Amino acid sequence: MDPRIREDDRNLSTKREAHNVIRSCHFRECGNPDPEFLGRIFLTMLHRLTIPALLFLGAFTACAQKPSVVPTNGNPTHYDLSAYPNASDKVTKTDADWRALLSPESYDILRNAGTEEPFTGALLNNHEQGIYVCAACGNPLFSSATKFESGTGWPSFWAPIEADRVIEKTDNTLGISRTEVLCARCGSHLGHVFDDGPKPTGLRYCMNSAALKFVKQ
Numbered sequence: 001m002d003p004r005i006r007e008d009d010r011n012l013s014t015k016r017e018a019h020n021v022i023r024s025c026h027f028r029e030c031g032n033p034d035p036e037f038l039g040r041i042f043l044t045m046l047h048r049l050t051i052p053a054l055l056f057l058g059a060f061t062a063c064a065q066k067p068s069v070v071p072t073n074g075n076p077t078h079y080d081l082s083a084y085p086n087a088s089d090k091v092t093k094t095d096a097d098w099r100a101l102l103s104p105e106s107y108d109i110l111r112n113a114g115t116e117e118p119f120t121g122a123l124l125n126n127h128e129q130g131i132y133v134c135a136a137c138g139n140p141l142f143s144s145a146t147k148f149e150s151g152t153g154w155p156s157f158w159a160p161i162e163a164d165r166v167i168e169k170t171d172n173t174l175g176i177s178r179t180e181v182l183c184a185r186c187g188s189h190l191g192h193v194f195d196d197g198p199k200p201t202g203l204r205y206c207m208n209s210a211a212l213k214f215v216k217q
Ligand SMILES: [Zn+2]
Pocket: 134, 135, 136, 137, 138, 139, 183, 184, 185, 186, 187, 188
C-alpha cells in the first residue's frame, strides 16, 4: 500500500480520536460541561430554529390578518357591504333638502362641485381601517385598503370600493379637461380622478374630505 495513504489514514484517525476526546471531555469525563461549548451549541440551535420559527410566524400572521387588497371580483375591498344601500338605490332630493341636510361646506362641494382647500380636510391623514361613504347619501365609495399618500393635500385612493359606486364624467371647467367623480347613488360631486396614481390601477381618485364620511371597521 502506498505509504502516503497509510499516513493519511493515521492523520484521519488521529483527528477523529482528538475529536472524540473533545466531545467526551465536554459531556462526560470532565465532570462539569464546558459553558463556552454549551453556549455555542445553544447559539447554533437558536440560529437553526429562529428562521423556521419566523417563517411560521409570518405565515400565521399573514393568514390571520385581513389582506389589504383582496382581488375577489376585481374589487379592492374585503369589507362586507351587504348592510349598505346598493348603488342602484338612487337618491333624489330637492336643492332645499340637500341644503337642510348638509353642512354649508359639504353642500358647496357635494352639490355645487366645490373644492376644499388642500391640506385642510379632516380625512386627509386618516389611517384607520374602514370605509369611506358619501357624506350626502351613505353610499360606500372607497376602502382604506386603497388609500395612499399622494402628497396633493386631498385624500387619495387608487380605486373605488366597487366600480359601480361612482360615476365618472368629463369636466371641462377651468379650461382643462378633467374627469369628474360623482356618487353613483345621489349624483353628488366627490372630486376628480387622474391617471398618475400608483399600481395596480395607476389611478388617483382625488377626493374632498367634506364629501366623505369615514366608517371605522
Ligand atoms: Zn351619494
